[in-house]
Amino acid sequence: MSYQNILVETNDRVCVITINREAKLNALNKDTLAELHTAFEAAFADAQVGGIILTGAGKKAFVAGADISELTELNTYSATAMATGVHDDVMNLIENGPKPVIAAINGYALGGGLELAMAAHIRIAADNAKVGLPEVTLGLIPGYGGTQRLTALVGKGKALEMILTADAIDAPTAQTIGLVNQVVPADELLPKSEEILRKILSRAPLAVANAITAINAAGTTDGYATEISGFAGCFNTTDTREGIAAFLEKRKPVFTGK
Template structure:
């Protein structure tokens, strides 16, 4: 489908999705969220795509937040539906995608923009990136999973500090907090993202999908059981047999996602 707010490029089984609203600092409006939902859904079902890199257009912003003008007059019920719909159709969709999604944070990642990055399985940031959840300055709290995913990554104390102060973290601080995996120079951001994702897409796709599912349940009562079941299921795949055979034969495996 044609996209108005996204740019898509696929190379070597890696699809890069660029949110292309540079003049608006790539803010998330209804149309952009709908397009992201469609793009992630399509990528997840495309056998030619093994991983996704999500980034923003231009040097200033990954995503500077949600488009506040769209919901400034919402009622309680409309606000709740806004959060529920966004989480179900975009943020949870990304987190539960069977293919790895990496956020390449090229500038401001604020509010819904940071929540979008938090929903991804990995995050890398350029040195000029700034990350924060400033919703309390608007009389709100994060509504797209920010309170939950940030806490899982950095712990309750640091999550409360970032949310309640509305401060922004510099990229190196975010790295120290465990909020991002790597920090790079701006010109090397997508190259680093591609380097990481290129390694991932060479691994057994069903095993990677199983790892995503199990890791997403870490810290829950069902987490260990999910890991045990996913581990066992891997033994029934052709990729497992290929991986073992390649190891024993001292050659590179050829995985087919079966």
């Protein structure tokens, strides 16, 4: 597949998707969002891919926000359609995907960029990164899941503070409040992200997928039922039998994803 706005490279089960609009600080326009949808669907379906790292080209920005020029002609109806499409085709696709996704935040992650990072399962930030949701400075509110995912990650009070003030915060602060998992020097960002992903890939793939589903259901009326279903379903897999046997035999398990 040939892409105009992103780069996709897979090496030994790790797929790296890079938003490649460095001159525009990797801003999310409709074409980039469409390509992200295609790339993630392909990666999730590809048996040769175990997990995905999502990052931005260059050193300045992961994604500095949405492409504001595309917002000028929107009205209530077209904005509803656009936001719904982004939710379904990109943000929810990533969050509910069966394979782990790590956002490697290599600079500014603002507005839609932070919303994209929050859709990933784990966030690793460079020490020079800054994150925030500045939409109210445009007379808007976050529309790609920001009000919901930020609240889930950092709590209602901090989410209100960040969204209502529109202030960006630095990477160490983001880690302190639970918005990012780890902060590392910029030149260690991708190696650390790959290290974490490869550790996940050494675990049972079907169990990882079930864990993602159950954690995403946390706080819903179906949360505990989803966990029980996922737990019980693992006993239909070869990997569960292998994992238990390996533990009892004091050896390293060999998982096959079956």
